[in-house]
Amino acid sequence: MFDLDRWQEIFNAIKQNKFRSILTAFGVFWAIFMLVVMTGSGNGLINGVTHGFKDFATNSAFMWANRTTVAYQGYDRGRQWNLTNADMQTITEEVPEIDVLSPRLQGWNLREGQNVVRGERAAAFNVMGDYPQYRKIDPCTMPWGRYINKEDIDLKRKVCIIGEKVYEVMFDEGEDPVGINIRINGVYFMVVGVFKSNNPNINIGSNKKETIYLPFTTMQQSFNYGDQVHFFGFTAKPGVNVQGLVDRIKPIVRKQHKISPEDEEAIGGFNVQSELQTMEYTFLGINILIWVVGIGTLIAGAVGVSNIMLVVVKERTKEIGIQRAIGARPALIVGQILTESVFLTTVAGFLGLAMGTLVLHLTDMAITAAQAQAPPDEMTFFMNPEVGLPLAISALIMLILVGLFAGFIPAMKAVKIKPIEALHHE
Amino acid sequence: MSNSIIKVEGLHKSYRMGTSALHVLKGIDLDIKAGEMVSIMGSSGSGKSTLLNILGILDGHDRGDYFLDNIKIQKMNETQAARFRNNYIGFIFQSFNLISFKNAMENVALPLYYKNISRKKRNQKALEYLERLGLKEWANHLPSELSGGQKQRIAIARALISEPKVILADEPTGALDTQTSYEVMDILQEVNKMGITVIIVTHEDDIAHRTQRIIRLRDGIIEMNKKNGHFQAAASSEVFSTT
Numbered sequence: 279m280f281d282l283d284r285w286q287e288i289f290n291a292i293k294q295n296k297f298r299s300i301l302t303a304f305g306v307f308w309a310i311f312m313l314v315v316m317t318g319s320g321n322g323l324i325n326g327v328t329h330g331f332k333d334f335a336t337n338s339a340f341m342w343a344n345r346t347t348v349a350y351q352g353y354d355r356g357r358q359w360n361l362t363n364a365d366m367q368t369i370t371e372e373v374p375e376i377d378v379l380s381p382r383l384q385g386w387n388l389r390e391g392q393n394v395v396r397g398e399r400a401a402a403f404n405v406m407g408d409y410p411q412y413r414k415i416d417p418c419t420m421p422w423g424r425y426i427n428k429e430d431i432d433l434k435r436k437v438c439i440i441g442e443k444v445y446e447v448m449f450d451e452g453e454d455p456v457g458i459n460i461r462i463n464g465v466y467f468m469v470v471g472v473f474k475s476n477n478p479n480i481n482i483g484s485n486k487k488e489t490i491y492l493p494f495t496t497m498q499q500s501f502n503y504g505d506q507v508h509f510f511g512f513t514a515k516p517g518v519n520v521q522g523l524v525d526r527i528k529p530i531v532r533k534q535h536k537i538s539p540e541d542e543e544a545i546g547g548f549n550v551q552s553e554l555q556t557m558e559y560t561f562l563g564i565n566i567l568i569w570v571v572g573i574g575t576l577i578a579g580a581v582g583v584s585n586i587m588l589v590v591v592k593e594r595t596k597e598i599g600i601q602r603a604i605g606a607r608p609a610l611i612v613g614q615i616l617t618e619s620v621f622l623t624t625v626a627g628f629l630g631l632a633m634g635t636l637v638l639h640l641t642d643m644a645i646t647a648a649q650a651q652a653p654p655d656e657m658t659f660f661m662n663p664e665v666g667l668p669l670a671i672s673a674l675i676m677l678i679l680v681g682l683f684a685g686f687i688p689a690m691k692a693v694k695i696k697p698i699e700a701l702h703h704e
Numbered sequence: 705m706s707n708s709i710i711k712v713e714g715l716h717k718s719y720r721m722g723t724s725a726l727h728v729l730k731g732i733d734l735d736i737k738a739g740e741m742v743s744i745m746g747s748s749g750s751g752k753s754t755l756l757n758i759l760g761i762l763d764g765h766d767r768g769d770y771f772l773d774n775i776k777i778q779k780m781n782e783t784q785a786a787r788f789r790n791n792y793i794g795f796i797f798q799s800f801n802l803i804s805f806k807n808a809m810e811n812v813a814l815p816l817y818y819k820n821i822s823r824k825k826r827n828q829k830a831l832e833y834l835e836r837l838g839l840k841e842w843a844n845h846l847p848s849e850l851s852g853g854q855k856q857r858i859a860i861a862r863a864l865i866s867e868p869k870v871i872l873a874d875e876p877t878g879a880l881d882t883q884t885s886y887e888v889m890d891i892l893q894e895v896n897k898m899g900i901t902v903i904i905v906t907h908e909d910d911i912a913h914r915t916q917r918i919i920r921l922r923d924g925i926i927e928m929n930k931k932n933g934h935f936q937a938a939a940s941s942e943v944f945s946t947t
């Protein structure tokens with residue numbers, strides 16, 4: 279296998295058909311190069327998209343009230359109804375498979391003019407009411423202070439936590455915001471923390487960076503929302519299907535608010551789990567496409583290698599005849615042709631792998647550089663294009679198989695050469 | 705058991721050419737003793753090469769029996785045929801048939817490569833044979849850098865290196881001038897003196913006259929098979945190392 283005489287023959291054959299060898303090897307090179315670059319780009323897309331919600335509770339859903347679309351029990355269609363504190367209570371009691379349930383208020387009527395004021399500074403920001411457990415659904419870090427806690431809720435404290443953008447506008451860089459009062463729609467609240475979401479790409483209701491969170495109970499009271507709940511998020515306990523819980527919550531709410539069981543529109547919702555699943559299928563589709571194209575190209579490359587090996591066998595007919603006459607066994611000739619074919623594909627493929635990885639690396643560097651320049655608000659949908667070791671290893675195995683496959687027909691042809699006929703061959 | 709190295713009885717060989725068949729050998733009987741030096745003569749197309757190829761198991765025969773070293777040669781697969789060739793037979797061709805990208809030493813060593821002998825060992829042995837044929841200083845030259853006589857001597861070294869029982873030479877001097885032809889014949893006679901059976905196909909009388917026996921083929925049968933009255937034994941043992 280590693281005898282010098284064998285390699286001498288391979289290098290000689292390649293040297294004698296330099297141009298043709300390079301051309302055919304290019305087919306395999308290109309196939310692997312494309313496969314690597316495409317897989318890497320696909321991974322880049324997946325990394326970029328999933329990075330935006332890497333910490334978000336994937337087993338979660340959100341639900342809210344919409345106008346009814348079906349007349350029911352004396353009520354006309356088009357009725358506006360509201361979720362209430364009592365609904366939250368009932369749902370929590372009747373659906374024990376819910377892990378955390380977090381009611382939310384969305385102060386869409388509050389963002390008007392410059393609703394947030396601190397001394398000379400004034401700007402427009404969103405205001406939302408939240409429970410401490412919301413952090414379990416949408417985890418965040420606290421660059422300053424703390425999150426909303428139970429006492430805030432119980433005592434209806436006039437405190438707030440603010441998004442990164444709010445901090446930037448209302449405070450000097452590096453200034454400690456904790457303990458400072460700001461006026462929100464005419465009411466003073468004390469800042470107790472600055473939050474930075476781990477999932478900047480998922481924004482439900484408002485851009486989190488430009489949002490102020492108040493304790494839910496404080497907000498209900500201060501801004502006259504009564505017992506309204508604008509929407510709520512919940513997570514399922516481990517192993518529980520989220521859609522199953524949605525389907526159990528809906529009848530409870532329908533019954534409370536006299537909504538027709540046929541009314542599919544009245545209760546709005548967003549199931550993070552199933553959305554993620556859809557996205558995963560999309561990614562799978564992208565990957566399948568990449569492999570189909572890549573393998574198609576590789577097969578074309580293999581046909582090229584097979585072709586040049588046929589030429590090599592034909593050109594070496596006499597030589598093979600001589601070798602056979604002086605005692606070379608057919609197996610040796612077959613091994614020779616196969617080694618040559620595998621060598622050609624593997625070398626070309628590895629160059630493709632190396633070049634592809636290099637291109638991905640350069641792309642990665644360019645993206646990182648571009649991101650450093652871009653405004654921090656911009657969402658990223660492409661990052662860390664990469665191919666892993668498994669791809670490299672499967673590529674190697676694939677190349678060897680392709681080489682064997684490409685060399686098979688030429689090798690069979692070489693074995694069929696009869697020594698005497700080959701010796702007559704000039 | 706006789707001391708025949710090659711024994712052929714009623715050998716027939718046809719080449720199928722499309723629908724018709726060309727009957728080339730039409731019943732050959734032959735008995736060559738171990739250590740003999742024999743020439744096969746005959747006009748062009750009389751079947752000399754065909755017979756030699758069958759004796760060398762490069763080709764099969766249709767009818768009749770062939771015993772090589774008292775072993776009956778029957779239809780066999782290529783792997784078995786290769787083993788026989790490697791162990792019993794050394795070939796020398798008119799056109800030398802050296803591998804163009806291998807140097808002299810590597811060409812000579814090739815049969816040992818097929819016997820899975822390590823590169824170091826086989827190259828060492830190849831050098832010994834090259835030295836005996838006076839070509840040691842040409843060991844690292846490619847065939848294209850050598851004269852016809854030198855190439856044929858390398859081919860002879862290659863035929864000898866696997867220590868065969870029989871050397872089959874198909875017009876070994878056909879491509880050489882007279883002087884060089886005689887030198888090659890000197891070497892083949894020397895080889896024969898070592899006890900190796902030598903069979904030479906030729907159509908040159910002076911070459912044939914340097915063998916012990918001349919077999920003349922005509923139209924696929926043996927026309928004449930007799931001891932050579934003009935036989936000249938090898939002049940001296942030093943020919944083996946003339947340059």
Ligand SMILES: Nc1ncnc2c1ncn2[C@@H]1O[C@H](COP(=O)(O)OP(=O)(O)O)[C@@H](O)[C@H]1O
Pocket residue numbers: 719720721726728746747748749750751752753754755
């Ligand atoms: N492989 C072959 N296929 C068909 N015909 C062949 C083949 N080899 C030789 N012949 C024919 O057989 C006859 C004998 O050929 P050959 O043995 O080479 O003669 P010689 O060596 O005496 O000149 C010739 O007519 C030749 O054309």
Ligand SMILES: [Mg+2]
Pocket residue numbers: 752753754
């Ligand atoms: Mg002939």
